[in-house]
Amino acid sequence: MQTISTQRLTTPPLRSVRMARGMTLRSAARQSGIDPGYLSKVERGQKQLSIDSLHRLAVVLELGELAELLKPYLQSRDAA
Numbered sequence: 001m002q003t004i005s006t007q008r009l010t011t012p013p014l015r016s017v018r019m020a021r022g023m024t025l026r027s028a029a030r031q032s033g034i035d036p037g038y039l040s041k042v043e044r045g046q047k048q049l050s051i052d053s054l055h056r057l058a059v060v061l062e063l064g065e066l067a068e069l070l071k072p073y074l075q076s077r078d079a080a
Helices: 004-010 013-020 025-032 036-043 051-060 064-073
Strands: none
Touching: 013 036, 025 036, 025 051, 051 064
């Protein structure tokens, strides 16, 4: 049986944040415009996101500080 502290150590950080927000993988992917399968691989550390995609995901997951830090690096659109 996993305890809360054990779960924190074994659950990837991005997945932990998403789950803490009560979001499913599909809903986070849909809202951020990322393919669900790709986001799953990102959560497992098998793939990486572009800065634009990471910014969109940070906004969806309400990670305001991260979203603000990424704004100067956005290329393809105005930082919202």
